[in-house]
Amino acid sequence: MIANADNTVTYHCFNCGFKASWKPGRNVTGKLKKLMQWFNVPDDIISKLALYALKEKEDESFTKVEIGIPTFETSELPAKSQLISETTELSKPFVSVVEYMQRRQLFLDDYPFYWTKDFSCRNRLVIPFYYEGRIVGWTGRAVLHDMKPRYHAYTPVGYVFNLDSQTSDKAFAIICEGVIDALYIGAAALLGSSISDQQALLINRLNKDIIVVPDRDEAGQKLVEQSIDRGWQVSMPDWGPGINDIGEAVEAYGRVYTLYSIAIAAEEYPLKIRLRAKKWFVSYEY
Numbered sequence: 001m002i003a004n005a006d007n008t009v010t011y012h013c014f015n016c017g018f019k020a021s022w023k024p025g026r027n028v029t030g031k032l033k034k035l036m037q038w039f040n041v042p043d044d045i046i047s048k049l050a051l052y053a054l055k056e057k058e059d060e061s062f063t064k065v066e067i068g069i070p071t072f073e074t075s076e077l078p079a080k081s082q083l084i085s086e087t088t089e090l091s092k093p094f095v096s097v098v099e100y101m102q103r104r105q106l107f108l109d110d111y112p113f114y115w116t117k118d119f120s121c122r123n124r125l126v127i128p129f130y131y132e133g134r135i136v137g138w139t140g141r142a143v144l145h146d147m148k149p150r151y152h153a154y155t156p157v158g159y160v161f162n163l164d165s166q167t168s169d170k171a172f173a174i175i176c177e178g179v180i181d182a183l184y185i186g187a188a189a190l191l192g193s194s195i196s197d198q199q200a201l202l203i204n205r206l207n208k209d210i211i212v213v214p215d216r217d218e219a220g221q222k223l224v225e226q227s228i229d230r231g232w233q234v235s236m237p238d239w240g241p242g243i244n245d246i247g248e249a250v251e252a253y254g255r256v257y258t259l260y261s262i263a264i265a266a267e268e269y270p271l272k273i274r275l276r277a278k279k280w281f282v283s284y285e286y
Helices: 030-038 043-054 092-103 179-185 197-204 218-230 246-253 255-264 270-280
Strands: 009-012 019-022 081-083 114-116 124-131 134-142 151-154 172-176 209-212 233-235
Touching (some): 009 030, 043 197, 092 114, 172 179, 172 255, 218 270, 233 270
Antiparallel strands (some): 081 114
């Protein structure tokens, strides 16, 4: 490992090809965390270093803004919610929800999906937000084409969907924008196209390589830059024309190949990410 005069740190193993680096203004990457673990650095020290790097300003001065790990209170689902797997009713709204799941290739063993007969959400697929095994929020996806808004949700500030599934046996964590895209491949979701500081803290606590998959639109381009600033990897796979997000890729290629294509396209170096983005976003569809 080399500590340079400009306060950057680099490591390159010429035997196995493993590389890791850090410079002021950049987050501690998953690779650097892995390297420190190999050097037997305690996990609490790694977490403190990651938090210290997160608070550093781009001008190499340090901010005193306090950023804390978000906490979430236990929440209730919409009134009269019941697991779809335990629902025996065959009302028109319930059938519409099941048909939507079939169209989107969502299965009962993907996640604990809910439905409610309550008027406010009866034409929505209810998806609970879990954190440390507790329900802390939810979203209801409209299943009828003319329904607005498409999502009706209670989302706590700083929440990242599906973090509970990013277990220690996974070599990396994939981060995408939407809930259903995340469910297809076991990813976590930002519930939008931007990364808050609290979300970044939660994600960095995973202590593994982070791979962000943006949607192929204008907001996705901004997410790429935010991911670079966080020191995370970005994946923009070689998907065909008209395939603009994970859901469309799953529809075209299936879940296994979509996940594989994301993993092999992951890139950590900012210059290579930006060069790839110039090509990837050229012909996206609005």
